[in-house]
Amino acid sequence: MxxxxxxxxxxxxxxxxxxxxxxxxEKLFSEKGFEGTSIRDISKHAKINIAMVSYYxxxxxxxxxxxIIYKTSDLKLQLENLLQENLEPIEKVxxxxxxxxxxxxxxxxxxxxxxxxxxxxxxxKSMIAFTELKKGNLKSVESIIAQGQAKGVFRKDVIIPLLTxxxxxxxxxxxxxxxxxxxxxxxxxxxxxxxxxxxSLTKHIQQTIKALLVYEN
Amino acid sequence: MxxxxxxxxxxxxxxxxxxxxxxxxEKLFSEKGFEGTSIRDISKHAKINIAMVSYYxxxxxxxxxxxIIYKTSDLKLQLENLLQENLEPIEKVxxxxxxxxxxxxxxxxxxxxxxxxxxxxxxxKSMIAFTELKKGNLKSVESIIAQGQAKGVFRKDVIIPLLTxxxxxxxxxxxxxxxxxxxxxxxxxxxxxxxxxxxSLTKHIQQTIKALLVYEN
DNA sequence: ACAAAAATTAAACAACCGTTTAATTTAAAC
DNA sequence: GTTTAAATTAAACGGTTGTTTAATTTTTGT
Numbered sequence: 018m019x020x021x022x023x024x025x026x027x028x029x030x031x032x033x034x035x036x037x038x039x040x041x042x043e044k045l046f047s048e049k050g051f052e053g054t055s056i057r058d059i060s061k062h063a064k065i066n067i068a069m070v071s072y073y074x075x076x077x078x079x080x081x082x083x084x085i086i087y088k089t090s091d092l093k094l095q096l097e098n099l100l101q102e103n104l105e106p107i108e109k110v111x112x113x114x115x116x117x118x119x120x121x122x123x124x125x126x127x128x129x130x131x132x133x134x135x136x137x138x139x140x141x142k143s144m145i146a147f148t149e150l151k152k153g154n155l156k157s158v159e160s161i162i163a164q165g166q167a168k169g170v171f172r173k174d175v176i177i178p179l180l181t182x183x184x185x186x187x188x189x190x191x192x193x194x195x196x197x198x199x200x201x202x203x204x205x206x207x208x209x210x211x212x213x214x215x216x217s218l219t220k221h222i223q224q225t226i227k228a229l230l231v232y233e234n
Numbered sequence: 235m236x237x238x239x240x241x242x243x244x245x246x247x248x249x250x251x252x253x254x255x256x257x258x259x260e261k262l263f264s265e266k267g268f269e270g271t272s273i274r275d276i277s278k279h280a281k282i283n284i285a286m287v288s289y290y291x292x293x294x295x296x297x298x299x300x301x302i303i304y305k306t307s308d309l310k311l312q313l314e315n316l317l318q319e320n321l322e323p324i325e326k327v328x329x330x331x332x333x334x335x336x337x338x339x340x341x342x343x344x345x346x347x348x349x350x351x352x353x354x355x356x357x358x359k360s361m362i363a364f365t366e367l368k369k370g371n372l373k374s375v376e377s378i379i380a381q382g383q384a385k386g387v388f389r390k391d392v393i394i395p396l397l398t399x400x401x402x403x404x405x406x407x408x409x410x411x412x413x414x415x416x417x418x419x420x421x422x423x424x425x426x427x428x429x430x431x432x433x434s435l436t437k438h439i440q441q442t443i444k445a446l447l448v449y450e451n
Numbered sequence: 452a453c454a455a456a457a458a459t460t461a462a463a464c465a466a467c468c469g470t471t472t473a474a475t476t477t478a479a480a481c
Numbered sequence: 482g483t484t485t486a487a488a489t490t491a492a493a494c495g496g497t498t499g500t501t502t503a504a505t506t507t508t509t510g511t
């Protein structure tokens with residue numbers, strides 16, 4: 018009669034329809050927020066029946082959980098691969114920044130949701146998954162910096178947990194104020210906007226982190 | 235019969251009850267978002283009748299507008315005063331950072347709303363007010379950096395519009411991930427959290443910006 | 452081809468939403 | 482003290498919300 022739903026985090030079975038719902042949900046959540054998006058909105062855009070969301074995911078809340086898992090699962094892997102690469106410390110940091118920016122750039126929607134919907138109230142389950150992701154990321158950053166410190170290239174008094182806020186925070190603040198910067202920097206097309214991120218903004222962040230890591234005052 | 239409501243931005247008449255509503259609205263908006271907060275929530279916490287919000291502000295949307303004006307009106311003044319002060323360029327930048335952090339720290343709630351509720355759809359009026367604020371802020375930053383460049387203390391190839399994202403973005407990302415950093419840095423009390431911001435985080439940002447402004451590679 | 456499972460649907464559910472109304476109480480003006 | 486305006490209230494408005502139901506269609510396994 019009814020399908021066996023996965024209550025665990027390992028939501029393996031993602032058929033086409035589920036993915037379709039997740040993609041639409043991400044788009045709408047990022048545009049109008051979690052509370053601002055109705056299941057009727059989602060079902061209309063995904064061209065499915067209203068009941069299908071509850072049928073597949075159980076509830077709107079669990080749809081959000083599934084979305085988070087779906088969109089963050091492979092970032093961890095990407096960072097661990099970087100760790101193994103044979104690069105100069107500063108090159109590794111630069112690549113780390115590129116990975117972050119590219120990753121968030123491709124998932125702007127979910128990232129916005131992650132930061133603003135998850136910390137509230139009883140979204141504890143989603144929250145724990147997100148916290149674990151951040152802890153893993155921090156471990157990767159720590160070991161990259163440690164490599165540079167061991168080689169004597171990086172300062173030893175950097176507060177490593179504050180590096181991520183500077184990297185992601187800078188990019189995120191830029192993106193959150195997109196209309197402002199689009200006007201200010203005259204970025205007429207979406208392509209120009211994305212290109213500015215990929216070149217100037219990325220370079221700015223890399224320059225910032227490098228200066229912070231090697232500059233002696 | 236009915237009061238003359240101010241449709242203009244200069245919403246001067248803020249009696250105690252209006253302010254009470256605004257304070258409650260800020261708290262709830264920041265906790266649960268704009269859409270996630272109902273007028274019934276607000277009226278219950280502010281201990282007033284449901285109809286009073288519409289009576290005073292016209293609508294939930296205009297309540298948000300009033301909240302933005304109310305909470306951002308004096309930041310501009312603070313920055314312009316800083317501009318006139320007789321300080322070394324680097325000291326001025328440090329103080330600028332302190333002002334930003336302190337200002338956002340005191341208005342964490344509205345800042346969250348500002349970034350995540352305002353860019354959507356037809357909140358154009360609120361949006362324009364916010365954009366004007368940002369333009370003014372940027373002008374202040376530009377002239378402070380220009381002073382330092384004229385004195386030969388700062389590099390001349392800094393992209394000034396990207397400084398604010400780094401300053402505010404770093405702080406904001408930290409604050410948005412408060413539960414994560416509270417656990418990581420063992421900040422047991424609210425006081426310890428605020429103290430960490432006032433000391434370590436502020437210092438980190440000042441160090442970052444300084445390195446970026448003076449470091450030659 | 453047939454039976455069981457899964458997918459899909461329209462309809463209904465109660466709860467809540469922002470806003471308005473109309474009546475009443477409180478305060479201000481003269 | 483009376484009149485007029487402002488503040489406050491409970492109730493109702495129509496609409497939307499997330500979720501469930503029960504019936505139907507489609508797919509799957511044998």
